Amino acid sequence: MRAYNFCAGPAALPTAVLEKAQRELLNWQGTGVSIMEMSHRSKDYVAVAEKAEANLRQLLNIPKNYKVLFLQGGATLQFSAIPLNFFGKNAKADYIKTGIWSEKAIKEAKRYGEVNVVDAIAEIDGKMAILPAESWPLSTDASYVHYCENETIGGLQFKTIPQTTAPLVADLSSSILSAPIDVSQFGLIYAGAQKNIGPAGLTIVIVRDDLLDQAKPEIPSLLKYANQAANESMLNTPATYSWYLAGLVFEWLLEQGGVDAIYQQNLAKAKCLYDYIDQSDFYNNPIAPAHRSLMNVPFTLVNESLEALFLQQAEEHHLLNLAGHRSVGGMRASIYNAVPLEAVQALVEFMDKFAQAHR
Structure with a gap:
């Protein structure tokens, strides 16, 4: 797969x-x-x-x-x-x-x-x-x-x-x-x-x-x-x-229907991920909602000591390349056009299970 x-x-x-x-x-x-x-x-x-x-x-x-x-x-x-x-x-x-x-x-x-x-x-x-x-x-x-x-x-x-x-x-x-x-x-x-x-x-x-x-x-x-x-x-x-x-x-x-159609898909993906982060007390996004990227979603864990374990287990669930840029750390999910909605949904499901396991 x-x-x-x-x-x-x-x-x-x-x-x-x-x-x-x-x-x-x-x-x-x-x-x-x-x-x-x-x-x-x-x-x-x-x-x-x-x-x-x-x-x-x-x-x-x-x-x-x-x-x-x-x-x-x-x-x-x-x-x-x-x-x-x-x-x-x-x-x-x-x-x-x-x-x-x-x-x-x-x-x-x-x-x-x-x-x-x-x-x-x-x-x-x-x-x-x-x-x-x-x-x-x-x-x-x-x-x-x-x-x-x-x-x-x-x-x-x-x-x-x-x-x-x-x-x-x-x-x-x-x-x-x-x-x-x-x-x-x-x-x-x-x-x-x-x-x-x-x-x-x-x-x-x-x-x-x-x-x-x-x-x-x-x-x-x-x-x-x-x-x-x-x-x-x-x-x-x-x-x-x-x-x-x-x-x-x-x-x-x-x-796919051109840029207008892919834009609607991108809105749905971003909403799925941002909405989950916003309701969580385990994850945080550092950007004001009015200026959040549609494509690149940085987030941190409240407990930074869990980051390495998060990335390791994410890879085990076939969720790859979630480490933030080396200059800022944390996590980052890039959800470009070719990343399907089901990928974001799988990421959110994993994030929720990880949070429940490590509270």
Whole structure:
């Protein structure tokens, strides 16, 4: 049997997608070769890549004046690529700090220009929350405003899109395709694939056309969005197998009814887990309800000495990868699109039995 995988990334993939990839592994659609052995410039592979982009555009309703890039290097490489692409005319940006991933982006951006850091974390009734955008001291001349829409490690998420004068840049690595979003409100969206898109090795960048001429002259050619757009994300050999698998995930999402339908499933999963934690005196979630992540649910045990036993017994029940990030500890259940409701229900059942046994 397949275990229930709550890993934050690389994360669970839909079983149907893995089974299809397995069937096609040695002989893709009668070609006699695996798609991972195929030239990225072949007619067959180009058709796969084009279909993946078309399906992603449909899923997110991406306007025509946005380029969709399938890149490498993870979302972390975009921490450098974004300022290098956008600091060419005015090397100044606002960065909203809400957790570890936004802090990493800030540190990298400071290498290339002036960064106005807006600390948007607050504590409300002992819980972590995000200060409203209206209170942020934003610059009047920023090239862009950057934020991490969902902090994977901390479990803190924006529930609305901040309204800014400068183009909005969003790290959607752990929330893309989990809920409807208006792409037209952003200058750029980027996301590592290994949570809701596919396997590690691929990064999606969605960038508005009018921002492609802002790059610093010293930018490496591979990092320049205009170059990648002009070459259909094939300036060099792309992550072909990851791109192919992402395409299968996009097809799977469309079969589920698209982003609107998967969002309803995600709401049900999150409600199931948060409701149980909230009624429990054995577990605790550190995030204010209005800012809780739909995808990443951190929680602690009242008795921290039981954490190792909790994780051990969880694995024995085929509930995997529930340890919190090494920087914060505790527990974390990542309930991405491919994690079914029955996995969350099994986790809640285990949590309840464990609590009853160790009061």
